[in-house]
Amino acid sequence: MAVPEISIIVPVYNVEKYLDKCVNSILNQTFQDFELILVDDGSPDNCGEMCDDYAARDKRVTVIHQVNGGLSAARNAGIEIAKGRYLGFVDSDDYIAEDMYELLYNNLKNEDADLATVGFLDVYAGKEPVIKERKYLVTDMVGAAKITFEGKLSTISATNKLYKREIFEHVRYPVGMITEDAAVILDVLEETSKVVIDTSQKYVYYHRENSISSNHFTMKDLDMIKAWENNEARVLAKYPELVNVAHTRVCWAYFTVLDKMMNSSELGVEEKKKQKEIIRFLRKNFMFVLKNQYFTKPRKLSMIALRVNPYFYKLLSRLENGMVRKINK
Structure with a gap:
């Protein structure tokens, strides 16, 4: 198999109810030159079997089964085997617009940037999502850090971004820490010189009700x-x-x-x-x-x-x- 342009890493744990929607939204991307790495992080439900089934049906899918180590350990496992020139992350209980990676890839390539981001579409049960005005800008590392820290046009989240692979040569997510995105955001940004921020709402973040644990x-x-x-x-x-x-x-x-x-x-x-x-x-x-x-x-x-x-x-x-x-x- 030729080296894919993008490796998309999805940590999977106890999400059998949402996994189909997530995986199908990735497999049906308009940008097709990617590999999908599903990391079964010791999931106690049927997610492991579902991941194997996706791999059997689509040659772009690779599955890792590992003992539960948390989100950071799962992302790190995906990074270790990723072959793509660019990396992306999706959480397994979310889903993405069909053109998300095409937009990220084109923005990154057109601007010769190291990192590209898109916006979130926040979805709440029984409510119409709020559509925001699109904004587009290109900035340097410090400008990107300021915008990301502000949390309006871009956020610390790992999941709405496309990264040059080289960013993760020395960066890994801290295992055992629950705020892994905040912990590595400066490590990530310090590996960039140019960042594209596009607020087009392409990553769908579903806010679940009655989340007692949160x-x-x-x-x-x-x-x-x-x-x-x-x-x-x-x-x-x-x-x-x-x-x-x-x-x-x-x-x-x-x-x-x-x-x-x-x-x-x-x-x-x-x-x-x-x-x-x-x-x-x-x-x-x-x-x-x-x-x-x-x-x-x-x-x-x-x-x-x-x-x-x-x-x-x-x-x-x-x-x-x-x-x-x-x-x-």
Whole structure:
């Protein structure tokens, strides 16, 4: 088999209900010169058998079966065997527009860029998706970092992008860390000199209702704070023009974790100790948040409530549950 232009890597775990739609949206791409690597990450349902069936029916499909190691381990396994000149990632419970990779590939090639991105189409059950105005721009590494940290025209997500393979010569996703995209975003961008940002909504992100696990706090959620504080430390050392937006993301991480804590039914001793530390940090950043263009009015109101009494913040947080999660896709 000739070397494919693109390798598309899909980690698969416990998604048999959604896998067909995901895989078919990839196999039916208008851009056809690709290999699809399905990484069965020890899935306990029928996903492993489904992956083998796809491979039997389409020679572009390769399957890896491995012991469960999490999203990062699955992506890394795909990277290791990928043959393509370019790499892409899709999450197995999402799906993509039929021309997503054609658009990404053409943008990347036309601009002689290292990385190309498209926008998300956010889908909620029973609601019409919001169609946004298309924007297109080409920027350098620092410009791409600023836009990505802002989280509006582009996000930290691995999945709505096409990468030159060379980017991943030295970059791997951190195994065991739940905010892997935030942890590697600077590593990825530092391997680029030119980035194409096209906000055409080609990656379909389905927001599932009643996702209890995504709302319940665990100590692993602190990974988000760690990742963004690490990014901020690197920015302070190398990219002074990004200091404000990097610290904004640190504050977002603290808010996101605190919201999860406030919406969890019971916190243990260690969790309560961490909660006090988080509240202390946010109170110290009171004026930074209030003067910051990136924070919404409801978020600034919740900041005032937190300064008055955490109980009032908790009430607002429960009313506005989910307000800050979207930016962390």
